[in-house]
Amino acid sequence: MRFPVRRYLALLSVYLRPQGPKIFALTCILLVDIGLQLSSPKIIEYFINTFIAGGDITVLLFAGCAYIVIALLTQGVAILSTYLSGTIAWTATNRLRTDLVRHCLALDLSFHKTRSSGELIERIDGDVDALSNFFSQFFVELLINLLLLAGILGIFFTIHWLLGILMVAFSATMLVVITLIRRRVLPLWKQNRQQSALFFGFLSEHLSGSEDLRGNGAVPYVMLRFYQVIRAWFPIQRRTLITTNNLDVTVLFLFVCGTSLSLFIGVYLWSTKLIAVGTIYAIFRYTDLLSQPLDTIQTHMQDLQQAEACIQRIEELLQTRTLLPDGHGTPLPGGALAIDFEQVSFGYTPEQKVLHDISFHMEPGTVIGLLGRTGSGKTTLARLLARLYDPQEGCICLGGVPLVEPYLRDLRRHVGLVTQDVQLFHASVRDNLTFFDRTLSDAYILEQIEQVGLKSWCDSLSAGLDTIIGQDGSGLSAGEAQLLALTRIFLHKPGLIILDEASARLDPATERLMERALDRLLSGRTVLIIAHRLSTVQRADEILILEQGRIVEHGKRAELAHDRDSRFAQLLHLGLEEALA
Numbered sequence: 001m002r003f004p005v006r007r008y009l010a011l012l013s014v015y016l017r018p019q020g021p022k023i024f025a026l027t028c029i030l031l032v033d034i035g036l037q038l039s040s041p042k043i044i045e046y047f048i049n050t051f052i053a054g055g056d057i058t059v060l061l062f063a064g065c066a067y068i069v070i071a072l073l074t075q076g077v078a079i080l081s082t083y084l085s086g087t088i089a090w091t092a093t094n095r096l097r098t099d100l101v102r103h104c105l106a107l108d109l110s111f112h113k114t115r116s117s118g119e120l121i122e123r124i125d126g127d128v129d130a131l132s133n134f135f136s137q138f139f140v141e142l143l144i145n146l147l148l149l150a151g152i153l154g155i156f157f158t159i160h161w162l163l164g165i166l167m168v169a170f171s172a173t174m175l176v177v178i179t180l181i182r183r184r185v186l187p188l189w190k191q192n193r194q195q196s197a198l199f200f201g202f203l204s205e206h207l208s209g210s211e212d213l214r215g216n217g218a219v220p221y222v223m224l225r226f227y228q229v230i231r232a233w234f235p236i237q238r239r240t241l242i243t244t245n246n247l248d249v250t251v252l253f254l255f256v257c258g259t260s261l262s263l264f265i266g267v268y269l270w271s272t273k274l275i276a277v278g279t280i281y282a283i284f285r286y287t288d289l290l291s292q293p294l295d296t297i298q299t300h301m302q303d304l305q306q307a308e309a310c311i312q313r314i315e316e317l318l319q320t321r322t323l324l325p326d327g328h329g330t331p332l333p334g335g336a337l338a339i340d341f342e343q344v345s346f347g348y349t350p351e352q353k354v355l356h357d358i359s360f361h362m363e364p365g366t367v368i369g370l371l372g373r374t375g376s377g378k379t380t381l382a383r384l385l386a387r388l389y390d391p392q393e394g395c396i397c398l399g400g401v402p403l404v405e406p407y408l409r410d411l412r413r414h415v416g417l418v419t420q421d422v423q424l425f426h427a428s429v430r431d432n433l434t435f436f437d438r439t440l441s442d443a444y445i446l447e448q449i450e451q452v453g454l455k456s457w458c459d460s461l462s463a464g465l466d467t468i469i470g471q472d473g474s475g476l477s478a479g480e481a482q483l484l485a486l487t488r489i490f491l492h493k494p495g496l497i498i499l500d501e502a503s504a505r506l507d508p509a510t511e512r513l514m515e516r517a518l519d520r521l522l523s524g525r526t527v528l529i530i531a532h533r534l535s536t537v538q539r540a541d542e543i544l545i546l547e548q549g550r551i552v553e554h555g556k557r558a559e560l561a562h563d564r565d566s567r568f569a570q571l572l573h574l575g576l577e578e579a580l581a
């Protein structure tokens with residue numbers, strides 16, 4: 001297998017370059033560590049040989065003290081290097097995590113709709129976590145351990161050339177065996193992480209839908225599916241761990257052979273009077289020490305196996321391009337915005353069109369009620385208008401500017417979208433409303449809360465704006481959640497508001513609040529409401545009816561209501577809520 005060194009170096013240089021001074025300090029510390037490790041067996045060798053030769057007690061004491069100092073220094077150096085490599089890894093992996101989160105958030109909806117959140121969590125955290133060793137130690141420790149290996153082999157040569165040659169052959173055999181086993185392990189690790197991503201995807205999807213699952217008595221079926229997913233994972237996990245373990249056992253066995261060989265040669269050299277007894281001890285210690293660089297090199301190769309699979313997937317993710325390229329900055333006019341759809345066709349997949357040849361014009365400041373049966377394409381039309389997707393054919397303009405031209409950030413400021421499925425986060429009321437925008441003052445936020453009629457609700461909160469909203473907005477009624485979503489829009493006062501009105505019936509008090517909030521919010525703005533309630537339809541200036549992705553009626557509300565042949569009049573006659581159910 002060829003190492004894609006260039007790819008690794010590219011990744012490392014992006015995330016490690018800013019930490020150059022720390023990496024330099026780590027390299028120096030590890031070099032000191034090599035020196036300490038190589039010198040300690042020499043001191044013991046000197047001690048034994050001096051003792052056997054009946055040397056001076058002061059010299060022996062001095063050698064003993066030197067050994068203790070070196071042992072203490074080695075521990076100190078180990079603490080420092082662990083601290084530094086940990087800091088380097090944590091900083092680098094956090095930067096990579098941040099980049100991945102930013103990248104994922106910038107990707108379009110079609111990307112997110114085809115991936116579960118668990119799968120993305122595994123990519124952003126699991127894979128990056130597995131890269132942590134690779135970032136902290138890989139190149140520095142690999143280089144240092146190669147140096148340590150060279151140092152130990154050099155010392156063997158200084159003892160005797162035969163010992164040197166045999167230990168070089170031993171080390172080479174070890175590395176070849178490790179490389180051969182490594183080739184078998186990589187695909188298994190890749191498969192393993194893929195399966196774990198599927199598992200976490202499954203888990204997060206079902207945990208987030210637990211209310212529906214329990215309500216519908218689907219728990220036993222989900223548990224069955226859960227067992228199936230972990231059952232599929234188990235053999236892969238087992239094979240991966242057994243194969244990795246075989247690598248460890250093989251390495252251990254080879255070490256036992258290497259130590260026996262070195263002791264055998266040591267005894268042979270001593271019996272031929274070529275070395276002293278103390279040197280046999282040093283040979284044993286150096287062979288033992290050899291295990292460290294070989295073991296570390298092997299561990300890093302293992303990290304590399306995992307890292308390679310992770311890097312491949314991370315690169316795939318980073319190379320995923322959004323289907324919504326950012327515009328080149330044409331500014332949108334301020335105030336209410338005109339809407340133009342010109343022969344727009346769209347499908348979530350190219351084969352299956354959901355909207356066909358949609359064309360209409362809306363003057364700035366108009367309120368348009370979008371009606372149609374379920375599945376007729378109303379939400380899809382709203383998504384196109386908010387540029388969550390781009391149409392395959394035709395053009396959409398806002399205020400005379402094609403939607404693809406302004407910067408997406410600019411567009412999001414001019415278009416406010418309230419969906420039926422209001423997302424509230426486990427954060428304070430303030431953060432839920434401002435999305436962490438600290439430029440909005442509390443006084444301004446409270447003023448907007450009052451505008452939507454949530455003042456008494458807010459006053460009843462124990463910590464006011466600092467009150468933490470439960471997970472998924474638990475503790476709030478659907479109506480309150482909708483009103484909070486409206487407050488978000490109030491804060492930014494966009495020129496176009498798209499409102500996918502909640503079809504769930506609100507209690508009369510909340511409905512009145514909502515009506516009043518809408519009165520204030522909608523005045524002086526262009527509004528597209530996917531209307532489910534008669535009261536909402538009545539505030540529309542124009543009505544647009546969709547059927548199977550086509551406009552089947554468009555006109556002024558008052559005129560359509562009086563035209564008994566119009567679909568709108570028939571809908572009113574049948575009862576809007578029932579007709580659109």
Ligand SMILES: Nc1ncnc2c1ncn2[C@@H]1O[C@H](COP(=O)(O)OP(=O)(O)OP(=O)(O)O)[C@@H](O)[C@H]1O
Binds near residue numbers: 380
């Ligand atoms: N993300 C998606 N991926 C693929 N198909 C989708 C997606 N969202 C909606 N569809 C399909 O597009 C069609 C129109 O859906 P849309 O949600 O726009 O209808 P709607 O009129 O808003 O319905 P409702 O009133 O029930 O919300 C439906 O056939 C639906 O299955």
